[in-house]
Amino acid sequence: MTQSVMVLNGPNLNLLGQREPGIYGAHTLTDVEGLCRSACAQHGMTLEFRQSNHEGVLIDWLHEAGAAQARGELAGVVFNAGAYTHTSVALHDAIKGAQVKVIELHISNVHAREPFRHHSYLSPAVQGVIAGFGVHGYQLAIAALAMDKQAEVK
Ligand code: CA2
Numbered sequence: 001m002t003q004s005v006m007v008l009n010g011p012n013l014n015l016l017g018q019r020e021p022g023i024y025g026a027h028t029l030t031d032v033e034g035l036c037r038s039a040c041a042q043h044g045m046t047l048e049f050r051q052s053n054h055e056g057v058l059i060d061w062l063h064e065a066g067a068a069q070a071r072g073e074l075a076g077v078v079f080n081a082g083a084y085t086h087t088s089v090a091l092h093d094a095i096k097g098a099q100v101k102v103i104e105l106h107i108s109n110v111h112a113r114e115p116f117r118h119h120s121y122l123s124p125a126v127q128g129v130i131a132g133f134g135v136h137g138y139q140l141a142i143a144a145l146a147m148d149k150q151a152e153v154k
Pocket of ligand 1: 011012013015016017018019020080081082083084105106107108109110117
């Protein structure tokens with residue numbers, strides 16, 4: 001069965017490419033979707049790409065992803081939770097509760113930035129974390145899910 005990858009983007013990431021290019025680069029979120037679509041195709045997977053500024057919507061999508069993964073339809077989630085990374089116990093609980101495989105993704109190297117970005121509520125609940133590789137981190141995260149999928153078959 002062809003599996004999909006769900007890429008979820010949190011608050012303000014709809015502004016990507018329009019502000020703060022020094023930190024986040026010049027690519028827009030539509031560009032990122034294109035990169036993700038190519039990466040998924042390369043690995044024989046399909047893409048579901050979403051963005052929301054609302055915590056509850058992100059929680060609902062994590063639940064949906066957990067159910068799809070349990071049916072064998074989803075390889076996992078690439079999740080850039082934006083600033084909710086540093087504030088949200090609810091997103092931590094949603095990842096745990098949905099039993100969904102998540103790769104936490106940050107465009108910037110959060111550990112080289114302000115101290116309030118150094119702590120993540122998500123990290124203890126996820127498979128792994130990719131940070132600091134710009135928008136190419138999304139492609140790395142998709143490759144990591146594809147490798148995991150291969151390892152499960154062997
Ligand atoms: O580096 C990342 O990907 C972040 O998750 C981005 C979040 C930030 O709060 C995290 O600490 C690190 C911010 C996303 C907002 O993106 C913008 C993009 C352009 C202009 C303004 C905000």
